[in-house]
Every structure is written in C-alpha cells, then in structure tokens.
Amino acid sequence: MAVVVDAASRVLVQGITGREGAFHTRRMLAAGTNVVAGTSPGKGGQTVEGVPVFDTVATAVAATGVDTAVVFVPARFARDALLEAADGGLKTAVCITEGIPVRDMTEAAAHLARRRTTLIGPNCPGIVTPGACSAGIMPAEVFCAGDVGVVSRSGTLTYEIVAGLTAVGIGQSTCIGMGGDPVHGIGFVECLELFAGDPQTAAVVLVGEIGGDDEERAAARIRDGFAKPVVAYLAGFSAPPGRRMGHAGAIVTGASGTASAKKAALEEAGVAVAASPAEVADLVRAALRQE
Amino acid sequence: MDLLEHQGKALFAAAGLPVPAGRPAGTGDAAAAVAEELGLPVAVKAQVRTGGRGKAGGVRVCRTLDEVRAAAGEILAMTVRGLAVEAVLVERAVAIAHEAYLAVVLSRVHRGPLVVFAGEGGVDVEDLARTRPEAVVRVPVDPLLGLCDYQARDVAAAAVAAAATSRTPARPTPLVEPTATAKRIAAVVHGLWRVYHDRDATLVEVNPLVITADGDVVCLDAKVTIDDNALWRHPDLAALGPEPDPRERRAREAGLSYIVLDGDIGVIGNGAGLVMSTLDQLAAAGGRAANFCDVGGGASAAAVALALELILSGPGVRAIAVNIFGGITRGEEVARGLIEALKTTPAAAGVPVYVRLAGTGAAEGRALLAAEGLVNVRLVGDVAELVRLVCAAEGA
Numbered sequence: 001m002a003v004v005v006d007a008a009s010r011v012l013v014q015g016i017t018g019r020e021g022a023f024h025t026r027r028m029l030a031a032g033t034n035v036v037a038g039t040s041p042g043k044g045g046q047t048v049e050g051v052p053v054f055d056t057v058a059t060a061v062a063a064t065g066v067d068t069a070v071v072f073v074p075a076r077f078a079r080d081a082l083l084e085a086a087d088g089g090l091k092t093a094v095c096i097t098e099g100i101p102v103r104d105m106t107e108a109a110a111h112l113a114r115r116r117t118t119l120i121g122p123n124c125p126g127i128v129t130p131g132a133c134s135a136g137i138m139p140a141e142v143f144c145a146g147d148v149g150v151v152s153r154s155g156t157l158t159y160e161i162v163a164g165l166t167a168v169g170i171g172q173s174t175c176i177g178m179g180g181d182p183v184h185g186i187g188f189v190e191c192l193e194l195f196a197g198d199p200q201t202a203a204v205v206l207v208g209e210i211g212g213d214d215e216e217r218a219a220a221r222i223r224d225g226f227a228k229p230v231v232a233y234l235a236g237f238s239a240p241p242g243r244r245m246g247h248a249g250a251i252v253t254g255a256s257g258t259a260s261a262k263k264a265a266l267e268e269a270g271v272a273v274a275a276s277p278a279e280v281a282d283l284v285r286a287a288l289r290q291e
Numbered sequence: 292m293d294l295l296e297h298q299g300k301a302l303f304a305a306a307g308l309p310v311p312a313g314r315p316a317g318t319g320d321a322a323a324a325v326a327e328e329l330g331l332p333v334a335v336k337a338q339v340r341t342g343g344r345g346k347a348g349g350v351r352v353c354r355t356l357d358e359v360r361a362a363a364g365e366i367l368a369m370t371v372r373g374l375a376v377e378a379v380l381v382e383r384a385v386a387i388a389h390e391a392y393l394a395v396v397l398s399r400v401h402r403g404p405l406v407v408f409a410g411e412g413g414v415d416v417e418d419l420a421r422t423r424p425e426a427v428v429r430v431p432v433d434p435l436l437g438l439c440d441y442q443a444r445d446v447a448a449a450a451v452a453a454a455a456t457s458r459t460p461a462r463p464t465p466l467v468e469p470t471a472t473a474k475r476i477a478a479v480v481h482g483l484w485r486v487y488h489d490r491d492a493t494l495v496e497v498n499p500l501v502i503t504a505d506g507d508v509v510c511l512d513a514k515v516t517i518d519d520n521a522l523w524r525h526p527d528l529a530a531l532g533p534e535p536d537p538r539e540r541r542a543r544e545a546g547l548s549y550i551v552l553d554g555d556i557g558v559i560g561n562g563a564g565l566v567m568s569t570l571d572q573l574a575a576a577g578g579r580a581a582n583f584c585d586v587g588g589g590a591s592a593a594a595v596a597l598a599l600e601l602i603l604s605g606p607g608v609r610a611i612a613v614n615i616f617g618g619i620t621r622g623e624e625v626a627r628g629l630i631e632a633l634k635t636t637p638a639a640a641g642v643p644v645y646v647r648l649a650g651t652g653a654a655e656g657r658a659l660l661a662a663e664g665l666v667n668v669r670l671v672g673d674v675a676e677l678v679r680l681v682c683a684a685e686g687a
C-alpha cells in the first residue's frame with residue numbers, strides 16, 4: 001500500500017518529446033515506473049525511450065489505459081494539458097511545469113476538482129512511492145521503501161531530508177512534493193488524510209516554508225485528532241521580510257505566515273519540529289520508538 | 292509586478308471605472324502645470340511601488356500652485372520603505388463623505404479570486420479584519436464562472452448599509468439616493484473584476500473607495516499587482532515595470548535567483564527551500580548572509596560560475612558557503628562552474644569558499660575540486676560543518 005501512486009499506476013508523460021520530458025522519462029523508467037505512453041500534439045506514432053507517443057490524451061488512454069499524467073509541457077500550454085488530462089478521465093495529474101500564470105492554474109484546478117482528478121503541483125518535483133512508482137523529477141536513488149509518509153512544499157530540501165532518513169534505515173511509504181505555487185493541488189491537509197488512511201504509513205514528515213497558511217491548517221487538522229506521529233521541518237526563519245503592496249493578503253490569511261507562527265501552531269498540535277534537516281531523522285526515530 | 296498608482300488608474304479608466312481627473316509629473320513645475328490645468332485644490336501623491344506612503348507624508352492636499360510646486364519637490368525627493376519615489380500624481384481633490392475598502396485578490400485559501408469589502412476604509416483595514424472580522428465581507432469568485440451579478444449586488448448592498456452607519460467620518464451622513472449609489476458600486480465591483488481577470492492581476496485594491504456627498508463613487512487609490520508569470524500576455528504592462536538592478540537582471544536571464552542582504556557571508560545553493568534552510572542554519576549559528584544565489588534545478592557550469600561571480604560582486608562578502616544537494620543538478624557541473632569562476636574572477640582572491648556537495652555527481656565534483664588544488668576552496672562533509680566553518684571564517 002501507498003498513497004496516490006503505486007506499482008499498478010500506469011503513467012502518461014505529457015510533453016514527452018521535449019528535452020525535460022524525454023530526460024525524466026528515462027529516469028522514471030529506470031526507477032521502475034510503468035511509463036506506458038506519452039503525448040505531444042503532432043508527434044503521434046513516434047517513440048521516446050521505447051514509450052509510444054500519441055497526439056492526444058484520449059487516444060493514449062484508449063490504447064494504453066493510463067491513469068496518471070505527469071505534465072512537462074511549457075507554462076503557456078500547461079492549462080490546456082491539465083484540462084485534457086482531466087477530460088481524458090485520468091485519476092491523477094502531476095504538474096512539474098513552473099511559471100504557469102496563476103489565472104490559468106485557478107481555472108485548471110477548479111476544473112480538475114470537478115472531474116475528481118487529483119492534482120499535484122504545479123511547480124513541484126512530483127510524487128514517489130519508493131520501489132514502485134516515481135512520477136516526476138525526484139532522484140530515485142535517495143529513497144527506500146518503508147513506513148514514513150513525506151509531504152513537502154520544497155524540492156531539494158526534501159531530497160536532503162529523505163536522504164537523511166534513508167541513511168539511517170528509515171524508509172518511506174510515499175513522498176509527495178506539493179509544489180510552491182500559490183494555487184496548487186493537494187496540500188498538507190489532504191496528504192494527512194491520505195496518510196491517515198494508509199496502513200503502510202506509520203508516521204508523517206511535513207516539510208514547510210514561509211508564506212501562505214498550509215502549515216497552520218495542517219496544525220489545526222492534527223490538533224483535531226491524528227493517530228500517527230508527525231514530525232516537521234520549516235524553512236525561512238531568517239528570510240528577509242518581503243515588501244507588500246496592499247492589505248488584502250493579510251486580510252485573507254489573518255496572519256503573516258511567518259516560520260515562527262507556523263512552528264508555534266505545529267508544536268501546539270503536538271508536532272515535533274526539527275531545528276535542522278539533519279534532525280528530522282532523529283525525531284522520526286524517536287517518535288516511532290514511542291509508538 | 293507592482294504597478295504605480297497612476298498606472299493602475301489608467302487600467303481602471305480603460306475599464307470604465309471612476310477615477311479622479313489627474314496626471315503624473317516628474318518635477319515641481321510640471322506638477323504645478325498639471326494642477327493649473329485641473330483647477331485647485333489638488334492632491335499631490337507619491338508614486339512608489341510599496342504601501343505606507345500616506346503615513347510617510349507622501350500625500351498632500353494643496354490649495355495654491357506654490358504649495359503644489361513645493362509639495363511635489365519634497366515628495367519627489369522622498370524614499371518610502373527604502374524605495375525611491377518615481378513620480379507624483381496630481382489629481383483634482385475629491386470631497387469625501389464615506390470611505391470604504393474594496394479589492395479583488397488571489398486567495399491561496401480559496402484557490403481563486405476573492406472580493407473583499409470593508410465599510411470602513413482607510414489604512415488600518417487589516418486591524419479591522421482581525422478585531423471585527425464580521426465587518427469584512429468576503430465573496431469567493433468561481434474561477435470558471437467569473438463574478439456573478441448577484442455577488443456584485445451583494446457587495447454594493449453591504450457598502451450602502453455600511454455608509455448609513457459609517458464611523459468614517461465621525462458623523463453618519465445619509466446617502467442621497469441609495470439605490471443609485473448601490474448601482475454605481477456594483478458597477479465598480481464588476482470593473483475591478485474585469486481588470487483583475489483580463490489583465491492577469493493577483494491584486495486589484497481600492498483603498499479608499501469614496502462615496503461623495505452627492506452619492507457619486509470614486510476610486511481614490513489603485514494598487515494593482517500583475518502576475519509576473521503572465522506578463523508575456525501583456526507586453527504593454529511588462530513595459531511599465533521598474534528598471535531592474537543590472538545584477539538581478541543578469542541572474543534572472545541565466546535562470547538564477549540573486550538577492551542582496553546585509554551581512555558578510557555569500558550563500559549559493561540549489562532550490563529555494565534548501566537555500567532558505569541554509570540561511571536559517573547560518574543565522575542560528577550567529578552568521579549573517581551578505582547575499583544569496585539560488586541556482587535552481589539542473590544548473591550548468593556556466594550558471595554556477597555566474598552565481599559565484601554575482602556573489603563575489605556583492606559588498607562585504609568575507610566568506611562563501613556553497614550548499615548543493617544534487618538531484619537533476621550534477622555535482623561535477625557545479626564543481627566546473629566554481630573552478631572557472633574562481634580562476635577568472637579577481638575578487639575571489641582571499642575569500643574562503645566552503646563547499647558541501649551531496650547527491651548526484653557529488654563524488655565526481657569533489658574529485659574535480661580536489662584535483663584543482665585551489666587554495667581558498669575547502670570541501671566539507673555536511674551542513675553542520677559548513678555552517679561552523681563559514682561562521683568561524685566570517686568572525687576571523
């Protein structure tokens with residue numbers, strides 16, 4: 001068991017003929033992922049790394065039964081790619097592309113929600129269930145299979161933390177990079193629900209950063225009752241305060257989203273907050289021993 | 292990208308929104324000429340890409356041309372929160388009966404646009420949201436349907452009700468024709484939504500939205516932020532941005548993110564989260580970063596070389612911490628870039644560079660750096676050692 005993707009996932013790479021798409025298709029295949037189709041309008045009939053390329057998502061679905069899309073198409077076309085994935089009936093869309101206009105993303109996210117397509121990203125490193133499926137750009141070699149669920153707003157920082165877990169023999173059930181854009185798919189709260197229902201996951205690591213209120217909402221969810229231990233790491237305590245134009249941001253969130261405020265909220269909910277990425281593995285081990 | 296008030300108001304006027312008559316000016320004399328054309332009294336307002344100008348004295352009402360000339364001269368010489376005033380906006384003064392707050396903003400919580408209205412305008416609207424949240428109306432807009440007319444009418448009804456009981460000004464003044472005013476406010480809500488949607492804004496804010504004694508509605512201020520990721524759709528707006536710092540522009544063109552701070556340690560890392568985490572660990576050990584550069588994912592040797600060159604060009608850099616966790620970024624590319632920059636940048640002489648390489652290509656990168664035998668480069672094993680050594684070098 002794992003969450004969102006597993007060994008049975010059939011992966012479609014949208015934008016497979018591009019430089020990034022082709023490069024990461026090779027890496028996903030090397031990590032044991034079932035990449036069974038790609039799309040690139042006008043390039044149907046070609047193959048990339050032995051994977052058949054289709055013109056449209058619908059023809060790829062009909063021919064190969066894909067259920068999980070990984071989107072590498074350029075930012076200007078990402079909205080359309082996501083809408084096509086949802087309308088093609090895919091269960092999950094993982095959007096790696098960065099720099100997507102936020103209006104495009106709000107529209108795409110709303111449409112995917114209506115189609116009940118799970119969205120991960122955009123501007124994210126993807127999702128990995130070690131040994132089973134790597135949908136995205138995370139380096140498979142830092143992971144090992146185990147029972148800790150990881151969800152993160154960051155990329156490289158996550159690899160660092162996961163490598164630290166792996167180094168001391170703590171494996172991961174599924175690792176989700178939710179991405180850093182203001183409008184994104186599943187966040188901490190949704191991932192906590194998924195991990196709560198996953199028998200393989202024994203503990204959860206949250207990797208957060210300044211801005212927004214995802215961490216505060218996660219803290220509220222954990223305070224309401226969460227049966228598994230949670231360890232967090234937060235980045236941005238020393239970040240220079242950004243200039244802010246209007247007042248609307250503060251009105252919407254009601255707080256400034258500082259690292260200190262997030263740390264306080266999480267600790268109040270009983271979450272152990274690590275002082276450094278290296279400390280995460282120690283706290284996870286301690287939490288699992290207490291179980 | 293934040294627009295200046297007069298740029299935002301030009302978008303408002305093009306969308307049919309009511310704004311005061313006015314024009315920007317770059318000198319005291321030019322401001323006086325605009326005031327003469329508009330008729331006195333006028334408001335002279337600092338044009339600066341940040342908030343807080345009112346509290347800093349950047350908005351004055353002037354009754355004579357001499358006052359306009361003097362006020363414009365003083366305001367043009369001001370900085371607000373460290374940013375230079377770029378121009379003044381000279382506007383015909385408006386007789387205010389009621390002030391309100393109205394905005395359309397991207398809400399992370401709602402994953403979409405949100406109309407925000409408060410019946411008590413002015414600068415301290417965040418405090419109102421905190422102390423009396425019920426006084427703030429929030430209307431989420433469905434991104435696929437857009438603003439519905441009933442939503443605009445709801446906001447207008449709230450505005451008219453608030454005006455009837457308003458505490459700004461101290462004495463409530465009944466509206467002459469509440470129905471007509473409500474229609475004007477609903478039209479303003481629609482207009483702001485059009486600017487927000489059609490121009491790819493993430494914030495369109497009017498504070499204050501003014502109701503005059505005879506029931507007219509005027510957008511007295513305009514704060515507009517355009518989504519940087521969508522500027523390619525709006526070349527006319529892209530041209531309105533401030534002149535970027537040349538170093539920051541070079542960094543951006545190379546796909547790097549370069550930020551200047553005020554300490555004495557230069558920091559290079561890959562990925563925003565990893566860089567932030569490195570800065571945090573430095574700060575916790577008593578170190579202060581002079582600047583940092585995020586080389587992002589999959590950086591080439593040339594990009595890393597530029598990063599080091601930019602870091603060295605910053606004032607007061609006494610030591611450099613390089614923290615790379617390779618994923619798509621390859622350790623040997625990083626090493627090649629560091630070697631190239633250290634050999635060709637004169638400023639590198641005598642500045643110790645502590646390098647932590649982990650992940651993809653780390654062993655190859657460490658071998659390249661070791662083989663080069665550069666005197667000021669020291670390879671370290673982990674982040675704790677990196678932080679300890681660079682802070683010691685900073686204090687030396």
